[in-house]
Amino acid sequence: MTEVGTGEGLRAIGRYDTAVPRGAPNTDAEQAPLVEPAVLERVLHVALRRGGDMAEVFAEDRQTSGASFDDRKVEELSSGRERGAGIRVVVGETTGFAHTADLSEAGLLAAAEAAAAVARSGGGGARTVGLPQRSTSPTRGLLAPGDVDKLRKLELLNRADDAARSVGGAITQVQVGYGDSRRRILVASTDGVHVEDDQTRTRLSVQCVATGDTGMQTGYESVARTEGFEVFDRIAVEDLARVAANRALGKLSARPAPSGELPVVLAGGSGGFLFHEACGHGLEADHIVKDASVYVDRVGELVASPLVTLVDDGTVGGEWGNFAFDDEGKPSARNVLIQDGVLTDYLWDWLRARKEGRVSSGNGRRQSYQHLPIVRMTNTFLMAGTENPDELVAQTPRGVYVAKLGGGQVNTATGDFVFGTSEAYLIEEGRITAPLRDANLIGNGPDILGRIDAVADDFGMMPGTCGKDGQSVPVGCGQATLRITGITIGGTAA
């Protein structure tokens, strides 16, 4: 996209329904650190030699593997490895940053010199750096991707392809993608941070094309978890594949979505993107401290319907936006953003929190060692209500029922946001009726949050990939079935 800088986008990965797992304890022996403490101390010393308030080393070792099954073939197996470190030096309001793929002491020292160059005019002076004992992430039950035979991964793809095609002859194309990653990070800073985290993620997606008299339609479904391969002990890829295939098939007979304002019922777990876009981005402190959000100066005010209690929580077992430590070494946390409709707090990273004389909320994240950390969401969700989801539909004479969302985008300065449907139906006389073709819905964050008039008890989460300032990170979104009294549907049917 060339329209840069005005919006933040979220891509759907898919939905899953599963209990939170606890695997067998990891019995691996303690591994060697990515960078030895003595080296870190010398590098941090050099980084602050010309002055500065804080220096930090962020080292990362990421291994990925992927496979794509397309057009009935295992088309590509890939694997990748990226190791390196980013070093930042903060002097007053200025950050110097340099990164290197060379984790040797010489490589790190060169990057430290480059990052420190911004501090040359600062007063400062040498500082002795002593790091505390390293904290590591708690052990987690993991079937590490690297320990799983490639044939087992490929078998999943075959099974998904078979299941999708067996749904019907109108399914004309199936693409199954598998990906896993293991990301070890180490953060050490002159603020006394010294932590290491080990993050394993696994995902599988199915995209189907159905072809009929009306042309082609697509259906998509996936699972994405901060877990190892054991996720497939609980989740049958055949189920995902059939959901994707049926979604494509159903839309062959879909009619154009309506144009104009209507009540909308969002199915539980269909995509908490609504909140991610309607207010999540607007509550990120980098927008707040720059007065670039509609939520500036509104803490303590009613910004949503009293039915809305919104939480961002990076600690929920196995969710896609999880981690033990953020990319600044802060433990992940549960942060209540909106309580009963009242704005309680924003999301903070180290830099933005320092400006306001407070501490980070554990939301400093970066795509890789090649990026500076910025304020990001983790798993953002609306707390469940008490109503019966079927009743919400029954009480809606005419409207749109959204079974699955495809992503969204927001302009944080105006609060205007869109989110797109990938499975939706008309509601007529309190019943779900005709399927609708894909469309975006558009609203204004604070306005739409005030229009939520019912929240049900069927909570569900969905993973996504969130893009901001050119950096992509995994996030989770969640909500129970809810109703918006009116929002503009961007279809073509008058």
Place this chain on the structure above:
Amino acid sequence: MTLAERVISAARGGEEVEAYVARGHDVEVCAYDGDVESLSSATTGGVGVRVLLTGGAEGPRLGFAWAGSLEPEVVDETVRAARDNAAFATPDAHLAFATPDGVDPAALDLWDPTVGEVPTDDKVALALDLERRLRSADRRIRQVPSADYADERVEVALASTTGIRAVSRRTGAYLSAAAIAGEGADSHTGVGFSVARGFGGLDPDRVSIEAVERSTRMLGAVKPTSDRLTVIFDRRVVSTLLGIISAALSGEAVVKGRSFFAGRTGEQVATGSFTLVDDPTDPRAFRASAYDAEGLACRRNLLVESGVLLGFLYDTVSARRAGTASTGSAVRGGYAGAPGVGARAVVLAPGDQSQEAIMSSVGEGLFVQSIIGVHSGVNPVSGDFSVGVEGLMVRDGKLAEPIREATVASTLQRMLLSVVHVGNDLEWLPGVAAGQTVAVGDMQLSGN
């Protein structure tokens, strides 16, 4: 090239090896509130290796691996990983690496040495000056959340055991800024940018003027009434839309039954004023390139002429599947990505009207300045199209009141057949397509 050649020398009997080696230098300066918010500099390098096992009776098998390092032991490990991956892939007779096809690469000079020579202090000064200028440009500008300078120098070498040798290098410099205009409780963002091969080609005046114009003219925007009307898309929006169209013109999407253009060659798919070319040999194009991502010469490909669909873009494998030859259209997202099919420099044959003249011809309609929700509302397989818009109504041939919180919708198929004007205001923008004003009739505006 030495490293790429060293990698392919590791090829064993019964296999072909291809190595893509990239090295880059980047600088980024972000200015905020009269100060340097951040200054980043970095050198990156990596390798992407493909191994094709050709021994099997049922056809070759392909594996890919990459590493963000150019250290010899890491590179060796990457070759082994690619070979191991290939052993698990499905044999496929269509798989092959590119072989030299006799087309000479265009002589393009995409390297401006000033990017590496200009002192960092000058780059910092440019970003600071832009930020300062923007803050005082208009009394309604109440915030400048970003004013950034960035540049890059990229060198790529590609070699394969099938005879490919391709070396290329390019530079790029970028200046961008966002301004927030406000009056009362009303706030709007406008982004301006300038791109060039070198430091000297950047135009800070233009960045500032665009950011101010695009934010201030939205003040007072209201939600419009739903209507069916002609929509005039701004150049930047058209560049985005042509990028989506070009994805549907990928030969891979076509042969796999994932494009609404499949089977329509020779048909009238757009109005007669619509002639579309992908020409990466045009040095003005942001992604101009002498070689594609498999090392074949990039070439000019005419895709739609006077509304008639002529052909698609192919890399080596998709061309073999379709029974044709590569059009030199392989692309990849750096060393970590395997090649796929993609456009680099899509451009519409310019019409003869300026943006103002098009508004005058249209009379009553909507001018769309920017769109959101492209990835959630535009489906390049089905063609369904629905995006969030902000812009200004066009009344009596002139820009009138600003509007927001609305969508425009149609299908890509219908939009192509409803193009009523193509502007003469061609501009090369970052991304895979040039921009120019385009008016599309019969679109649904959804608001109140």
